[in-house]
Amino acid sequence: MSKYMLIMRPTDEAFANFADVDFDEIVSTIGKYNDELIRAGVLLAAEGLDPEESVVVDFTGEAPVVSDGPYGETKELFSGYYILEVSSRQEAVEWAKRMPYTAHSKIEVRRVTRIDELPQDNPWVQNERTWRESTGQL
Numbered sequence: 001m002s003k004y005m006l007i008m009r010p011t012d013e014a015f016a017n018f019a020d021v022d023f024d025e026i027v028s029t030i031g032k033y034n035d036e037l038i039r040a041g042v043l044l045a046a047e048g049l050d051p052e053e054s055v056v057v058d059f060t061g062e063a064p065v066v067s068d069g070p071y072g073e074t075k076e077l078f079s080g081y082y083i084l085e086v087s088s089r090q091e092a093v094e095w096a097k098r099m100p101y102t103a104h105s106k107i108e109v110r111r112v113t114r115i116d117e118l119p120q121d122n123p124w125v126q127n128e129r130t131w132r133e134s135t136g137q138l
Helices: 012-017 023-040 089-098 123-134
Strands: 002-010 043-048 055-058 065-068 080-086 105-111
Touching: 002 089, 023 043, 023 089, 080 089, 089 105
Parallel strands: none
Antiparallel strands: 002 080, 002 105, 043 080, 055 065
């Protein structure tokens, strides 16, 4: 089993598509999708991200610059994510293809690197492994 992150990247058109949809309907539709993930035993995490409560710390200059907002343009917006534990990349893709409210959006599917893929003799990796074991993550 591997973990995969599904990163939701809607466009302005995507937001416009469901701008007039009742919020309760959106929550219900997404809730049904989430319930399918839960019943299949693959959902580890799922969160939406609030564009109003965000800043960007930009390290492209000599000193970090902090600015409001997630990004300047919606096309670059990362609006939420799911983390699934599935048997393959293809299974993660199949779940992504079933996600609701995705017209004019992109969903990036990325495998999450496992700690056992890192150099096990590194003291920082060992510290993280100890922490993960103590918190029940391994």
